[in-house]
Amino acid sequence: MKTIKTGDQNLIKKINKSIVMKSIEQKGPISRAQISKDTGLNKATVSTMVSELLEESLVNEIGAGKSNGGRKPVLLYFNHKAVFSIGIDLGVNYILAILTDLRGDIVFEKLEKLEDKEPSIVIEKVIALIHDVLSHTPESPYGVIGIGIGVPGIVDTDGKILFAPNLQWKQIDLKQAIEEAVHIPVSIENEANTGCLGEQLYGAGKNISNLLYVSIGIGIGTGIIINGNLYTGATGISGEMGHHTIETNGKKCRCGNRGCWELYASESALLEEAMKLDVFKQDVTSNLDSITREAKNGNSEVIQLLNSIGEYVGIGLTNIINTFNPEMIIIGNRLAQFKTWITNPIHRTLEERLSPYSNKTTIEFASLDTYSSALGSSSIAKSNFFAQHKITVK
Amino acid sequence: MKTIKTGDQNLIKKINKSIVMKSIEQKGPISRAQISKDTGLNKATVSTMVSELLEESLVNEIGAGKSNGGRKPVLLYFNHKAVFSIGIDLGVNYILAILTDLRGDIVFEKLEKLEDKEPSIVIEKVIALIHDVLSHTPESPYGVIGIGIGVPGIVDTDGKILFAPNLQWKQIDLKQAIEEAVHIPVSIENEANTGCLGEQLYGAGKNISNLLYVSIGIGIGTGIIINGNLYTGATGISGEMGHHTIETNGKKCRCGNRGCWELYASESALLEEAMKLDVFKQDVTSNLDSITREAKNGNSEVIQLLNSIGEYVGIGLTNIINTFNPEMIIIGNRLAQFKTWITNPIHRTLEERLSPYSNKTTIEFASLDTYSSALGSSSIAKSNFFAQHKITVK
């Protein structure tokens, strides 16, 4: 029989210290007195926690505030530059590496093209990028405490990449390979999950605790946040909603299923249909940029196509809303750039298809541009650092 | 600013007391020494908790066990008859009320037909049933501590029934009506959610913490258990997966959507298609029993129909697995009685449609017969009782 997680004084302290820290992080500059009022913790408790946080360099005293009719408060603020982490967005034809502080501010970034997708070559590139980022890290109390990597594929709970179709990778233990090379803890997650975390922490989904992030690129992946936590399923591979059947006898999909949503509503679907249009017929290099250009020029065929894609997106979102009843859905990745043309068809479809009892979900587009996944990845590294009691309580 | 839930000694005690209680409930008869070894809690702590539980009549000493080479252990066991709760399954044409003890054993039950669905009449019937059950409750330390009701409709987080299509109810505050009449706490939940809880606690899903329950009756509803807890969405109305679009331009559904799963895979779909068959053409009263009869007789048309329904069930389950990657899916409610004929088509469909990386989900059928929902309902009442610190810690 295994030992169960029981309660002890350490647990109390961890909980309360974390509350104090979050208070300063979110509402700083703030005084000890105010924290006590806000949280219900006793002034003495707050003082104890704050002095520990000061010692750990996670919090600084920034000087005196304005008096409210008595002694001036000492204002505390969170030291965002105490800890750094690296976030990597491993795309199908690029690698983006960023260095972030605790606020999610990007301190350094580097983007590389990816041509050869051979695992060993990609891994070398990632390691080189990491070394580059490390050499650009400012002096700080803790330095770089972890690396998070978002990948376009199915990742199990141990961080192994089971299958990344667009990289043609199978069974790659990226985590181990990189940890061996750089000796910093590495976490691997699916790109939709990292994007979801990024948007929830720093983007359109701030402070939303029941949230779905729909990453529409070559395929469609989804990140699920339930009660504030990322849900990854029993074996880490939930959120494959791109493979929802929306046409029972529809096109055959690479995944084995038929009529998958992503066959009708993704970047691939858009490109495939675009190739059939007169405007693009000659243009073999037809890509998203030329579609945007034509849409901006008012090409009605193209606008009609985007309208149709938007409707298909709406059908899938209807399924998601009926399933999760979330507060918000965020649409991210490359299809989000067509926001102007797909917003209306999406809303129209939802209006048509949703039951009147389930229409409270807000639909947003990702607000972090191309950084959603990298930011979310770096946040995972931070969470792991703080979870592993490395700071709280000796 | 609201006060946050902070940590204090009370919290520790609550956690540890609950661990001790669960230990006795699940592994009793068990000694204090064994609990200490199993949980990692100190012997002294266990002794303290046990003496409180004894005082509260939740635990009894059952006598001495066999010596293991020293003093004989005193065996403790959980007093399942300390607390009773009522579970009610409010169906479309019946009401089932049960009285259960803490183990989920049914001590008394009563089933009534429901003809007039007028809310006030139904509420009267429910209240009468409750009084009947109350009069059959054995003497016990705590008596009946709550009533849970599972209803075939959309219920918000306050327990108000927003819409129950098959009862033709809208905006009915069942909770308030019944609490006023009987002065016992009442909880209302959707029937799929209560069925889900019932199966997870006492049925096919025992100890499974990532679980979907698919209730297939007139429509299809789903209960979602994530990390051991029921997930009900931002406003309490998640799990409407019966309204997943599986045919983009399919039949129009009452919910406003098109091609909803439940139009192809529910009891209604089965009955509708059955009516077209020669065997049933004359038989206006054609119902599930006659379909079972014909299937047992080997009527190939009927078996073919059930096969087709099974395939459609499989399509929806594929969607669910791709979404949630659950450990288990349990199929319940009336369609489950066709297990013999739909099991193979379901598995065949999953085999065909699931990606090789996502096929670890076990498919089970409900094992509590017609009691899933009533048992789950009564369990909600118990959970609320224990959660409301009514017992743990003064």
Add this chain to the structure above:
DNA sequence: TAAATTAGTTTAACCATTAAACTAAGTATA
């Protein structure tokens, strides 16, 4: 019969939170 072993309780120490008392440093006012 004595030693060893296991079960359960008691004791004393530890430590996190907290109310209350206290120090510190300001404002308001007469």
Add this chain to the structure above:
DNA sequence: TATACTTAGTTTAATGGTTAAACTAATTTA
């Protein structure tokens, strides 16, 4: 300017939870 009042933050003593160690109790083993 002196005094009263307010607010901020620390110190102190009390409370109450867990725990290691010592203890009592009861049984097996040699």
